[in-house]
Amino acid sequence: AQRVTQPEKLLSVFKGAPVELKCNYSYSGSPELFWYVQYSRQRLQLLLRHISRESIKGFTADLNKGETSFHLKKPFAQEEDSAMYYCALGSNYQLIWGAGTKLIIKP
Amino acid sequence: EAQVTQNPRYLITVTGKKLTVTCSQNMNHEYMSWYRQDPGLGLRQIYYSMNVEVTDKGDVPEGYKVSRKEKRNFPLILESPSPNQTSLYFCASSYRGGNTIYFGEGSWLTVV
Numbered sequence: 001a002q003r004v005t006q007p008e009k010l011l012s013v014f015k016g017a018p019v020e021l022k023c024n025y026s027y028s029g030s031p032e033l034f035w036y037v038q039y040s041r042q043r044l045q046l047l048l049r050h051i052s053r054e055s056i057k058g059f060t061a062d063l064n065k066g067e068t069s070f071h072l073k074k075p076f077a078q079e080e081d082s083a084m085y086y087c088a089l090g091s092n093y094q095l096i097w098g099a100g101t102k103l104i105i106k107p
Numbered sequence: 108e109a110q111v112t113q114n115p116r117y118l119i120t121v122t123g124k125k126l127t128v129t130c131s132q133n134m135n136h137e138y139m140s141w142y143r144q145d146p147g148l149g150l151r152q153i154y155y156s157m158n159v160e161v162t163d164k165g166d167v168p169e170g171y172k173v174s175r176k177e178k179r180n181f182p183l184i185l186e187s188p189s190p191n192q193t194s195l196y197f198c199a200s201s202y203r204g205g206n207t208i209y210f211g212e213g214s215w216l217t218v219v
Binding site for chain 2: 045049090097
């Protein structure tokens with residue numbers, strides 16, 4: 001079954017510390033993976049998609065097919081990174097969503 | 108400017124009083140979808156539409172209806188709202204399903 005797992009509901013790190021938000025997927029084909037971010041009381045917006053291989057707001061994510069993971073990383077967290085982060089998998093003309101991780105950056 | 112627009116943004120209504128949340132996109136997207144977001148439950152898809160006159164149930168369709176008479180519009184209808192439909196609702200669209208998706212700003216609905 002196709003599935004996206006974000007094992008951490010909540011992640012709290014200090015400002016300036018590295019951040020890694022985990023995302024694992026289960027999919028039999030070639031996955032198309034996304035990270036979306038939702039700042040407080042705002043709409044979800046695309047942060048990254050794996051095919052673009054770009055860095056947005058200092059975040060990167062590498063697709064690891066061997067480990068079926070697409071973890072989101074940032075070397076130095078900033079307070080404005082506090083938000084809800086969702087990993088999603090594109091499959092059969094649908095997006096399969098992880099449950100989300102709430103990231104809190106402590107000053 | 109590319110937009111997904113939903114209305115109303117905030118609504119308090121009473122149990123059983125029919126309401127419609129409108130959604131419109133200006134990107135000529137084929138795929139549109141409705142989600143609800145509840146604390147601890149993440150995003151759950153209510154209904155989606157692959158194109159005009161084509162709609163399908165998502166994960167939590169009970170108590171909701173949709174229609175897709177035009178490509179740009181995808182209204183969500185609550186025929187007889189109940190308190191368990193109190194939630195934050197998002198409309199979204201994409202060129203096709205499974206692709207980058209664009210969200211509306213959300214509609215906060217409270218049913219008392």
